[in-house]
Amino acid sequence: MTTPRTLFDRIWASHAVVERDDGYTLLYIDRHLMHDGSAGCFGLLHERGLPLRRPDRSFGTPDHFVASGGAGPLEPLRRRALEQMTDNAARHGFTMFDLGDARQGIAHVVGPEQGVTQPGLTMVCGDSHTSTHGALGALAFGIGQSEVAHVMATQCLWQRRPKSMRIRIEGRAPAGVVAKDMALALIARIGAGGATGHVIEYAGEAVRALTIEGRLTLCNMSIEAGARAGMVAPDEITIDYLRGRPYAPQGADLEKAEAHWRALVTDEGAVFDREVTLDAAALAPMVTWGVSPEDALPVDGRIPDPAAAADQAAGDGMRRTLDYMGLTPGEAIESIEVDRVFIGSCTNSRIEDLRAAALVAKGRKTVRPAWVVPGSGLVKRQAEAEGLDAVFREAGFEWREPGCSMCVGMNGDTGRPGERIASTTNRNFQGRQGQGVRTHLVSPAMAAAAAVEGRFTDVRRLLA
Ligand SMILES: CC(C)[C@H](C(=O)O)[C@@H](O)C(=O)O
Numbered sequence: 001m002t003t004p005r006t007l008f009d010r011i012w013a014s015h016a017v018v019e020r021d022d023g024y025t026l027l028y029i030d031r032h033l034m035h036d037g038s039a040g041c042f043g044l045l046h047e048r049g050l051p052l053r054r055p056d057r058s059f060g061t062p063d064h065f066v067a068s069g070g071a072g073p074l075e076p077l078r079r080r081a082l083e084q085m086t087d088n089a090a091r092h093g094f095t096m097f098d099l100g101d102a103r104q105g106i107a108h109v110v111g112p113e114q115g116v117t118q119p120g121l122t123m124v125c126g127d128s129h130t131s132t133h134g135a136l137g138a139l140a141f142g143i144g145q146s147e148v149a150h151v152m153a154t155q156c157l158w159q160r161r162p163k164s165m166r167i168r169i170e171g172r173a174p175a176g177v178v179a180k181d182m183a184l185a186l187i188a189r190i191g192a193g194g195a196t197g198h199v200i201e202y203a204g205e206a207v208r209a210l211t212i213e214g215r216l217t218l219c220n221m222s223i224e225a226g227a228r229a230g231m232v233a234p235d236e237i238t239i240d241y242l243r244g245r246p247y248a249p250q251g252a253d254l255e256k257a258e259a260h261w262r263a264l265v266t267d268e269g270a271v272f273d274r275e276v277t278l279d280a281a282a283l284a285p286m287v288t289w290g291v292s293p294e295d296a297l298p299v300d301g302r303i304p305d306p307a308a309a310a311d312q313a314a315g316d317g318m319r320r321t322l323d324y325m326g327l328t329p330g331e332a333i334e335s336i337e338v339d340r341v342f343i344g345s346c347t348n349s350r351i352e353d354l355r356a357a358a359l360v361a362k363g364r365k366t367v368r369p370a371w372v373v374p375g376s377g378l379v380k381r382q383a384e385a386e387g388l389d390a391v392f393r394e395a396g397f398e399w400r401e402p403g404c405s406m407c408v409g410m411n412g413d414t415g416r417p418g419e420r421i422a423s424t425t426n427r428n429f430q431g432r433q434g435q436g437v438r439t440h441l442v443s444p445a446m447a448a449a450a451a452v453e454g455r456f457t458d459v460r461r462l463l464a
C-alpha cells in the first residue's frame with residue numbers, strides 16, 4: 001500500500017525537478033504573476049541580458065501604484081513604474097492586463113477571475129498575499145525580488161520543503177459570520193506566527209460550504225498567521241467557478257483537467273505536522289483592536305487589560321498598542337467610533353464582498369467618509385450591472401477605480417495621522433494605511449455597518 005498523501009504532497013512531488021541533499025528542491029513554476037511593484041525585477045534580468053523564459057506562463061497587472069480616484073496625475077516615480085511594466089510586457093511578450101483594460105485589477109483578484117489560477121498548479125508572485133490563489137487548490141506563495149528574477153529567467157525556483165498544517169473549521173457558521181471572521185478568529189487563536197513555516201490546508205464542513213470568494217479571503221489571510229501558503233482542495237464548487245474563465249482549459253481539455261482536479265485530494269490517514277480545529281458555530285463577526293491581525297475580538301468584546309497580561313513584557317507591548325490605537329482597557333468594541341471606512345483589497349473586494357456591503361448600505365446613509373474600491377475592472381462592471389454602485393453612491397460612499405488603494409497607500413491613498421479606519425484589508429500594522437493611522441480589520445458587511453453607524457456595530461442587528 002502506498003503512503004497516504006496530502007494535497008500539498010501531491011503538488012510538490014509533481015513539480016520537483018531536483019532534490020538537493022541540503023534540503024532544497026528545485027520546483028517547476030506553472031504561473032508567474034506580476035504587479036507594478038514586482039515587475040521592477042525585470043531590471044535584474046536585463047542586467048544579465050536574459051530573456052523572460054516563459055512569457056506564456058507569465059501574467060501581469062498594475063495594482064499598487066494606480067490612482068483610485070480616476071485618471072489623476074501620478075507623480076513621476078509611480079508613473080515610471082507603470083510605464084516600465086507596459087514596456088516590459090511589449091518587450092517580453094507576457095500577458096498584461098493594463099490600465100484601460102477592464103481586466104486590470106489587483107493581481108490576486110485578477111488571477112482567479114481570469115482562470116489563470118487553477119488547481120494543482122504552482123504559482124508565485126513577488127507579493128506576500130499570493131497565498132490567496134490556494135483557494136482554488138493551487139500551491140501559491142509569495143517570493144522575494146531575487147527569486148522573482150530567478151523565476152523570470154528559469155521558470156524554476158529553489159525552495160525548502162515547508163511543514164504541513166491542517167485547519168478544520170467544522171460545523172456551520174451562524175448568519176452574518178463570513179470567511180473574514182473565520183480568518184481573524186483563527187489568527188486570534190493560533191497567533192500571527194502560529195503557522196510559520198507551514199502550508200495550511202483548510203478543511204471541514206464550514207470551509208466546504210464557502211464559495212470560492214470566501215475561500216479566497218480565507219487563503220489570503222494565511223500569510224497573516226505566518227503560513228507559507230494556504231489551500232483548499234478543489235471540489236465541484238471550484239470546477240463550477242473555473243468553467244468558462246478565459247485562461248482555464250476549455251472543451252475536451254477541460255474534461256481532462258476536471259478529472260485531474262478531482263484527484264487532487266488529501267488521502268484518508270495522511271499525516272500533517274500540525275492540526276487545529278475550529279468550531280464555526282461558536283464564531284461571531286470579528287474586529288481587530290491592535291496592530292497585529294491576532295489582536296482580534298468578537299464584536300461584542302471589550303478591549304483587553306494589559307494588567308491582566310500573561311507577563312510584564314506582554315503587558316508593556318499591549319500598553320504601547322493601546323496607546324497607538326487610542327483605546328482604553330475595558331472599552332466595549334461597539335462603543336469605538338471610526339473616522340473613515342475602506343472597502344477593498346485582495347482580501348475583500350470581489351463581487352460577493354461588494355454585495356454584502358451593499359446589503360447593509362441599502363437605504364441607509366453614511367455618517368463617515370467611506371470608500372469602495374472594486375478589486376478589478378470586471379468586478380466594477382459587474383457591480384454596476386447589478387446597481388450596487390448606485391446603492392453605494394446613494395448611501396454616500398465613494399465608488400472608486402480598481403487597485404490596492406488604501407490597503408497599503410502606495411498610490412498615495414492614505415488616511416490622516418490619528419484617523420481610525422474600519423478596513424476590509426488584511427494588515428493592521430502601525431502606519432500601514434498612513435502615518436499614525438489606526439486600522440481595524442473587519443468584514444465588508446461590518447465595514448458598511450461602521451460607515452452608517454459611525455461606530456463598530458454588530459451587523460447582525462442591522463440585517464435582522
Ligand atoms: C508591495 C508588496 C510587495 C506587498 C506584499 O508583499 O504583500 C504589499 O502587497 C502588501 O500587501 O504589503
Ligand code: SF4
Pocket residue numbers: 063064106108127129345346347403404407408425426
Ligand atoms: S490589496 Fe493590499 S494586501 Fe493585496 S496586494 Fe495590494 S497592497 Fe498587498
